[in-house]
Amino acid sequence: MSALEQPQFSEARKAEIARLVTRYPGAQSALLPVLHMAQEDFGYLSMETQKLVAETLGVRLMAVREVVTFYTMFREQPTGQYLLEVCTNAGCMLNGADELVAHMCDALGIKVGETTPDGMFTVTEVECAGACGGAPVVQVNNVYHEKATPASMDELIAKARSEGGAA
Amino acid sequence: MTTLYINEEEITVSAGTSILEACRSHGVDVPYFCYHPELSVAANCRMCLVEVEGWNKPAASCCTPVAEGMKIHTQTEAIKKDRQMVMEYLLINHPLDCPVCDEGGDCRLQDYAVAHGASHSRYVEAKRAATNHDLGPFVTTYMTRCIHCTRCVRFADEVAGTGDMGILNRSDHMSIAGIVEEACESELSGNLADICPVGALLDKPSHDVSRPWEMTHHQSTCTQCPNGCDINIESRGDEVMRIKPVEGSPEPWLCDRGRYVYDAFRSDNRILEPEVRQDGELLQATWDEAFDRAGDLLRGKRVGIIFSPYWSAEGLASIRLMRDAVFPDAKVAFDLHRRDMRPFAFEEGFSMTTQQIEDVEHVVILGSDLRQRLPLLMQRLRKRGNMGKPVSRIGAMNYRTNMSISSDAIIRPRDWPAVIARAMQQVSDLGQTAAGMDTWLAAVPDRHEAGKVLADSLMGETCALLVGEEIRSHVDAAALIHGLDLLMRACGHAEEGNDGRNLIPEGMNAQLLASAFGDIRTSAGDLFASASAGELDALVLIGSDPVGDGLFPSAAKAALSKVPLIQIGAIAGEIGNSAEVQLPAAAYSEVDGTFINMEGRIRVARQPIRSIGQARPLWKVMMRLAQALGADVPAVDMTELRDRMAAFAPELADVWKDKATEEVLVPVARNRDAEALPARLDSSFDLDVVSRYSMYREGMWARASDLLLAAGKLHALNDVIMHPETLAAKGLKEGEHTVRTFLGEHSCHIGVREDVSPGVLFVAKRGVAGDLSDVTAASIVGGQS
Amino acid sequence: MTIPSDPKQVKQICFDRIHIPNLTKLSVARENGAYAFLPTVLKEFDAGKIIDEVKTSGLRGRGGAGFPTGLKWSFVPRNTGKPTYLLCNADEGEPGTFKDRDIMRFDPHLLIEGMIMAGFALDVQDAYIYIRGEFLYETNVMHAAIEEAYEANLLGDNILGSGFSMHLTVHRGAGAYICGEETALIESLEGKPGRPRFKPPFPAVEGFYRCPTVVNNVETLATIPAILEHGGDWHAQIGEPNNTGCKIFSVSGHVNKPGNYEVPMGTSLRTLIEDYCGGLQHGSVPKVIIPGGSSTPWLLAEHYDAPLTYDGMIKAGSMLGSGAIIVMDETADLIAVTRRLAHFYAHESCGQCTPCREGTGWLERIMNRVEAGQGREEDMQVLNEAAAHMAGRTICALADGAAAPILSLLKHFPEEVRARLVENVA
Numbered sequence A: 001m002s003a004l005e006q007p008q009f010s011e012a013r014k015a016e017i018a019r020l021v022t023r024y025p026g027a028q029s030a031l032l033p034v035l036h037m038a039q040e041d042f043g044y045l046s047m048e049t050q051k052l053v054a055e056t057l058g059v060r061l062m063a064v065r066e067v068v069t070f071y072t073m074f075r076e077q078p079t080g081q082y083l084l085e086v087c088t089n090a091g092c093m094l095n096g097a098d099e100l101v102a103h104m105c106d107a108l109g110i111k112v113g114e115t116t117p118d119g120m121f122t123v124t125e126v127e128c129a130g131a132c133g134g135a136p137v138v139q140v141n142n143v144y145h146e147k148a149t150p151a152s153m154d155e156l157i158a159k160a161r162s163e164g165g166a167a
Numbered sequence B: 001m002t003t004l005y006i007n008e009e010e011i012t013v014s015a016g017t018s019i020l021e022a023c024r025s026h027g028v029d030v031p032y033f034c035y036h037p038e039l040s041v042a043a044n045c046r047m048c049l050v051e052v053e054g055w056n057k058p059a060a061s062c063c064t065p066v067a068e069g070m071k072i073h074t075q076t077e078a079i080k081k082d083r084q085m086v087m088e089y090l091l092i093n094h095p096l097d098c099p100v101c102d103e104g105g106d107c108r109l110q111d112y113a114v115a116h117g118a119s120h121s122r123y124v125e126a127k128r129a130a131t132n133h134d135l136g137p138f139v140t141t142y143m144t145r146c147i148h149c150t151r152c153v154r155f156a157d158e159v160a161g162t163g164d165m166g167i168l169n170r171s172d173h174m175s176i177a178g179i180v181e182e183a184c185e186s187e188l189s190g191n192l193a194d195i196c197p198v199g200a201l202l203d204k205p206s207h208d209v210s211r212p213w214e215m216t217h218h219q220s221t222c223t224q225c226p227n228g229c230d231i232n233i234e235s236r237g238d239e240v241m242r243i244k245p246v247e248g249s250p251e252p253w254l255c256d257r258g259r260y261v262y263d264a265f266r267s268d269n270r271i272l273e274p275e276v277r278q279d280g281e282l283l284q285a286t287w288d289e290a291f292d293r294a295g296d297l298l299r300g301k302r303v304g305i306i307f308s309p310y311w312s313a314e315g316l317a318s319i320r321l322m323r324d325a326v327f328p329d330a331k332v333a334f335d336l337h338r339r340d341m342r343p344f345a346f347e348e349g350f351s352m353t354t355q356q357i358e359d360v361e362h363v364v365i366l367g368s369d370l371r372q373r374l375p376l377l378m379q380r381l382r383k384r385g386n387m388g389k390p391v392s393r394i395g396a397m398n399y400r401t402n403m404s405i406s407s408d409a410i411i412r413p414r415d416w417p418a419v420i421a422r423a424m425q426q427v428s429d430l431g432q433t434a435a436g437m438d439t440w441l442a443a444v445p446d447r448h449e450a451g452k453v454l455a456d457s458l459m460g461e462t463c464a465l466l467v468g469e470e471i472r473s474h475v476d477a478a479a480l481i482h483g484l485d486l487l488m489r490a491c492g493h494a495e496e497g498n499d500g501r502n503l504i505p506e507g508m509n510a511q512l513l514a515s516a517f518g519d520i521r522t523s524a525g526d527l528f529a530s531a532s533a534g535e536l537d538a539l540v541l542i543g544s545d546p547v548g549d550g551l552f553p554s555a556a557k558a559a560l561s562k563v564p565l566i567q568i569g570a571i572a573g574e575i576g577n578s579a580e581v582q583l584p585a586a587a588y589s590e591v592d593g594t595f596i597n598m599e600g601r602i603r604v605a606r607q608p609i610r611s612i613g614q615a616r617p618l619w620k621v622m623m624r625l626a627q628a629l630g631a632d633v634p635a636v637d638m639t640e641l642r643d644r645m646a647a648f649a650p651e652l653a654d655v656w657k658d659k660a661t662e663e664v665l666v667p668v669a670r671n672r673d674a675e676a677l678p679a680r681l682d683s684s685f686d687l688d689v690v691s692r693y694s695m696y697r698e699g700m701w702a703r704a705s706d707l708l709l710a711a712g713k714l715h716a717l718n719d720v721i722m723h724p725e726t727l728a729a730k731g732l733k734e735g736e737h738t739v740r741t742f743l744g745e746h747s748c749h750i751g752v753r754e755d756v757s758p759g760v761l762f763v764a765k766r767g768v769a770g771d772l773s774d775v776t777a778a779s780i781v782g783g784q785s
Numbered sequence C: 001m002t003i004p005s006d007p008k009q010v011k012q013i014c015f016d017r018i019h020i021p022n023l024t025k026l027s028v029a030r031e032n033g034a035y036a037f038l039p040t041v042l043k044e045f046d047a048g049k050i051i052d053e054v055k056t057s058g059l060r061g062r063g064g065a066g067f068p069t070g071l072k073w074s075f076v077p078r079n080t081g082k083p084t085y086l087l088c089n090a091d092e093g094e095p096g097t098f099k100d101r102d103i104m105r106f107d108p109h110l111l112i113e114g115m116i117m118a119g120f121a122l123d124v125q126d127a128y129i130y131i132r133g134e135f136l137y138e139t140n141v142m143h144a145a146i147e148e149a150y151e152a153n154l155l156g157d158n159i160l161g162s163g164f165s166m167h168l169t170v171h172r173g174a175g176a177y178i179c180g181e182e183t184a185l186i187e188s189l190e191g192k193p194g195r196p197r198f199k200p201p202f203p204a205v206e207g208f209y210r211c212p213t214v215v216n217n218v219e220t221l222a223t224i225p226a227i228l229e230h231g232g233d234w235h236a237q238i239g240e241p242n243n244t245g246c247k248i249f250s251v252s253g254h255v256n257k258p259g260n261y262e263v264p265m266g267t268s269l270r271t272l273i274e275d276y277c278g279g280l281q282h283g284s285v286p287k288v289i290i291p292g293g294s295s296t297p298w299l300l301a302e303h304y305d306a307p308l309t310y311d312g313m314i315k316a317g318s319m320l321g322s323g324a325i326i327v328m329d330e331t332a333d334l335i336a337v338t339r340r341l342a343h344f345y346a347h348e349s350c351g352q353c354t355p356c357r358e359g360t361g362w363l364e365r366i367m368n369r370v371e372a373g374q375g376r377e378e379d380m381q382v383l384n385e386a387a388a389h390m391a392g393r394t395i396c397a398l399a400d401g402a403a404a405p406i407l408s409l410l411k412h413f414p415e416e417v418r419a420r421l422v423e424n425v426a
C-alpha cells in the first residue's frame, strides 16, 4: 500500500471484524484486535489507517489515538521487513542480552531502534517477553527465538537476507 | 448517614460521600488537583492523601468513601511529607516560569508549592518537552506546564460532550492532546482554561495582557440568554479583561457567548454620547440638545415602543413609567420572535428549575437548537444523558447536541398540529384525555408519526417539555401551546408540582414582562406594520435591534423609511443607522439591577463596573425623557422604581428585603382559558422557512463582539440549507437558486444536509438572500414541483 | 521447544500431564483425562458446592496477590440483573514470569476446562482470556483449542446438554505490562488504554462494562479441575496450611537449568534451585534471589532455606508474588540490574498517578547516572525517599513494584552503590 492510498479492509476482514464485534458487550472492545489486523494488513498504523479503524468500529478517532499510542506493539511508523525485538530485561540481561544486542547492531551496522538502509531489519529492545526460562529471547516478527546467541542470530540474519533477496 | 472523625472532630455526612467531600463540606482544607466537584473522580494526582487510623498506607481522600467510625487525620507529619513529595514529583517536569505565566497568582500548583512544597527541588535531570495544541479560538496551550490531572479530558467527555481531548502515550511521555479539527466544537470551551489548575490551558483572549492580582472583581448577571448566569467580571481599571463564573453559584460553567461577549462593552458600536441627526448625519450633541430633539419628534405623537427584555427589572419599570406618563395609548413590543400575540395557555418561562429538568424521568425538546439557545441547560441534559436518562427531540433539524438523543424526529413547522394530534391520538387510545382535547383533535385532519416521540415521552410519572423557538415563533403558536397543554393534562401532568411546561422565552424577565406589560403588548411586526400604514408617527427603540435580529427586519426597514426613530441603548446595532436621536444607556455590566431568569430565579447584580462615555443607567434616561416630554418625573430613585415593579412580582420585594435568592421563584403566568384551535393554514409556498439561532451572531452584543464573530465563523453552516432529497425531487442540486417569498424573489446559494427536515428551507445565517428571516414559507423558482 | 520435565515430581496439578505430546489436540487431551469430570460437575454440582470446594481447597490466586480464590468468587453479587463476566488474566508480564505461557501452549484444554467450571459456578455467559500481545503462538494454540471445544459442545450453548451456556473469546493485548493489573486489564478489554481504576468499587461488583467480574490468573483457573475432581480437602493437604497446593515457579537468571517447576508449596528455595534447577552458574550460594517477580523485594543468601509459601516469603521480608524466581550469583552487577528494572517500570507506568509517572522516570534517570559512574552523594537519599513515597500511594501496585528493587538495592547493598559513587570522584 502506498502512503497516499486510502487504506481499505478487504471484504473478508470486514466480515471477520463484524463477527468479532458480536463477541463483546461493546464494539470498542474490538479495538485492540482490529488494530492488530490493520497493522498486519497495512504494515503500520498511519493516521489514515487509524481513521479507518475508528470508522469501522464507530468509535472516536481520539479513542483510537489513545490506544495506538499507549500500547508498544502498535507502530505508527513502518519498520524493516524483519523486526528483531530483543528482550533485555533482568532474566535476559543476566544471560547476555546486552552483548547480544550489541552484536546484532554491529552485524547490521545500525543502532537500537534503527532500520537497515535496505529496509530489511529493525532492531529494538523490548521488555520482558515472558520466556525468561529461555533467556536471552529474541522475537523475530513475533516468533520467539529462545536461548539466542550471537551465532544463532548471525545465522538468522543470513537466512533472512538470502530469502529476502529472493523475494 | 455516616458518622466519622476528622482531626478528632465528629461529623456526619451522607453514606458514600468521599473523605475529601466530607472534609470540604466541613471546612477542612485538603489539597487536590485532579478532583473537581462537577467532574467524575480520577484520583490520579495523589495530592489529597490523608491518614486513616488503622490503615497501613495513606488514602486518596477523593476516591475513598467514608465509613462508620472512620478516624481521619489530615495534618500529620507523615501526610505533610507525602504532600511535599507529590509536589516534588510534580515539579520535576514543570517549568519554573511562574513569573511569565498567566496563571501565576491564581495557580493551585504555585499556591501548594508555597503551602506544601519543599523549599528547593532535588531534581537535576532534564525536563520533559511537550507539544502544544490548537484548542480553538478561546484556549491557548502551554503543555510543558501540564500536570496530567485530566480535568480537561473529563470536561470534554462529560460536560462539553465533545470527547475531542484525550491522553496520548503513557509513562512520563503521557500527554494531553486535542484533535485539531474538532477542538472548538464546544460552546463551553472557555471553561477549559478555568478548570486547568495550572497554566497549561489558558484563556487566549486575555492571554498575556493581565495578571490575576491586577484584577478588580465585580459580581454581576449575564444577560446573553434567558439563563442569566451569575458572572464575575474581572476588570483592570474600567476595562473588562475577563468574565468568569461565580464560585458557589448554580452554574459552575459559563458558555462562550456569555464569557467572551465582553469586548463588545468597548466596541465601536457602543453609543457613547447623545447624538442627533443633522443633514443626514448623526452628530454628537449635549444631553439637552438630544432631549430637545426627541421632544420635538415625540411630543403629542402616536408612538410605538420597542424594547429589549434584557433590561433589569428597574429599567423595565422605568420604561413602563415613562410610557404611562407621556404615551398612555402607546403599545409596546419586546419580543422579536413572536408572531402570534394571543395569550398562550402557558406563558414564556419555565415551570421547573434546571435541577428538576435534570432529574425528571423524561425530557423532550420541541423545536429548539438548545445548544445554541441555552448552552448551560443543554449541559444539564448531557449530564442526564451520562446517567442514562432519556432526552428526545422533535424539530426542523437534528441540531447537534454533543449527546446521544434517545429518540428524535425531524419535521416541518407546518407539521406541528399533526404531530401534536398524533400524540393526542396515542394517549387517547390508551384512555387518557382532558376536557377540550377531542375538540382540538377534531380540528386537525392529519397525523404525523413524529407524534409518537412526543407521546412516548409523556408516559412516565414526570416529564419536562422544553418548548423552543420553532413553536414560539409559529404563526399559530397559541393553538400549538394549547394543544401541548391539553396533552400534558391528559397524561396526568397536572399543574401543581408536576407541571413540566417550559416555554423557552425570548430573553430574561419573561415572568415580569407578562405581568407588567401584558395589557399593552403587541408584536414588533404589528408595530412596524402600523408605522408603515401611517398609523404611528414615531418609534422609540430601547435597546434592541429589529434590523439585525428577529423575524421582522424587512418590516422594520419599511417602517423606518416612514417614521423617525429615537434610539436609547448601549449598542447601536444595524438599526442605529436609521436613528434620528441616540441616547446612551449603560450596559448590563455597568448597572445595579435585578433580573429574573427563565426558571423565575432572581439575580441581583450589585457591583457594576463604571460605565463608559456618557452612558447613564436606563432608568435615568427614561426619567429625563419623560421630563423632556413635559411630564412630572414619575420616579426619583431606585426605591420608587422597585416599589413599582414589586406590584407585578412581589417576589422581587422579598429579595430586595434581603431574602435569600435561592428561596424565591417567580412563577410563570398561566392563561387557563386561552383556548385556541389550530387553524387551517393554506400556503401557496411549498417550503417552510426556519432560521437558525446562532449564539455567536444573535443579538446586538454578540454582533458587536469581534471575539464571538470570529468564533462564529468556525461554527458557520452554509447560509441556506435543504434536505438533499427535497432539492432532488425538484430535479435540482446544491447551488445557486432563486427563492420566491411574499417579499419577492431572491437569489441564494442552497447547500444540502441530511439533518434538516425535508420540505424545510433552513436559513443558517440571517440577512442573506434578501430577508428570508421575515418569512415563514417559500418556494424555489424553477425545477419541478 | 522444550517441554518442562520434573525429575523429582511429588505431585503436580497444572503440569500433571504436560509432558504428553500433542496435548493441544482435543482428542489427545481427552484420552488423558481432560473434560472427564466436567459432566459430573455440570450435572451434580451447583454454584454453592463449587465455591465451597474451592474455599476448602485453600487455593490462593496465582497471579501475584495471593487472594483466596473461593472468597473472591463469593463476593460476586447474584441476581443483579446484569451479566457476570469471567476474565482469565494471561497477560503474564511480570519480569521473570513465564508459567502461564506453558499451560496455554502445552495444555490449553486444562485452562478451558477450568474456565468452564469457574464460569458455571459464577453463572457466566461470556468469558475472555486476555493474553499478552507477544504470545502470538499461544494465542493461536488457544484459538484452535477453543474451536475444537466449541465443536465438541464443551463451549457455546447448552454445554453437554447441561443447560449451561458459556462463550469463550481469546483477546490479545498489545504490549503493556500494566494490563496484567486486573482493572487495567478490564479497561484494555473495553478497548481503552490500560489505566487501572481505583477501588472501590471492586471488579467483583463493578468490573467489565461496570458489571460483576471475576479476574483470575491462568494457573489459578487451571487448578480448578483438579480441585473439583479430587475435592477441596485433597488440595488442602498438599503444601502447608494457608499455603496449600502446588505452585509453578518460573526460575531464571544464574541457574544451570532455568525453567518452570511445579512443586508443593513449602519447598525451600534451596531445594528448588539446587535439586530442580541444577544449582547456580557460579558459586554455591546466590547473592540475590527475587522470589516473586521483579516487583518483590530481594532476598539474600541468608534466606536460602526459606520455604516457598506466601507466609514464608513475607516472613523472609519479601512476597511470593507470581512465583517468578530470578536468581543472581556473585557475577551479577546489581546496579545494572536495578537500573534496567527502573527503566522497565518507567517504561510501563500507565502514567496516571503523579508519584508513579514522575517518580519512575526520576528513579531511572538517577540510576542511569549512578550506573555510569556519575552519581552524587545525595542521590542515595533521593532514591530512597523518592521510591519510598511512591509505594502505597498510588492507584495500583505498579509503583510499589517500581520501588522494590531500588529500596532493596539501597537496603542490602549500600556499599556497592557508594563504591560506584566514589569511583566517580576518584
Ligand SMILES: Cc1cc2nc3c(=O)[nH]c(=O)nc-3n(C[C@H](O)[C@H](O)[C@H](O)COP(=O)(O)O)c2cc1C
Pocket (backbone or CB within 6 Å): C060, C061, C062, C063, C064, C065, C066, C067, C069, C089, C090, C091, C092, C093, C094, C177, C178, C179, C180, C181, C182, C183, C215, C216, C217, C218, C220, C221, C396, C397, C398, C401
Ligand atoms: C502491575 C501489576 C501487574 C500484574 N500483572 C499480572 C499478570 O501479568 N498476570 C496475573 O495473573 N496477574 C497480574 N497481576 C495481579 C492481578 O491484578 C490480579 O491480582 C490477578 O490477576 C488476580 O488473579 P488471581 O486471584 O487468580 O491471582 C498484576 C498486578 C499488578 C499490580
Ligand code: SF4
Pocket (backbone or CB within 6 Å): C178, C195, C196, C348, C349, C350, C351, C352, C353, C354, C356, C357, C394, C395, C396, C397, C398, C399
Ligand atoms: S501506580 Fe503507576 S501504573 Fe499504577 S495506576 Fe498509577 S500511574 Fe498507573
Ligand code: FES
Pocket (backbone or CB within 6 Å): B031, B032, B033, B034, B035, B042, B043, B044, B045, B046, B047, B048, B049, B060, B061, B062, B063
Ligand atoms: S484529588 Fe485525589 S488524587 Fe487528585
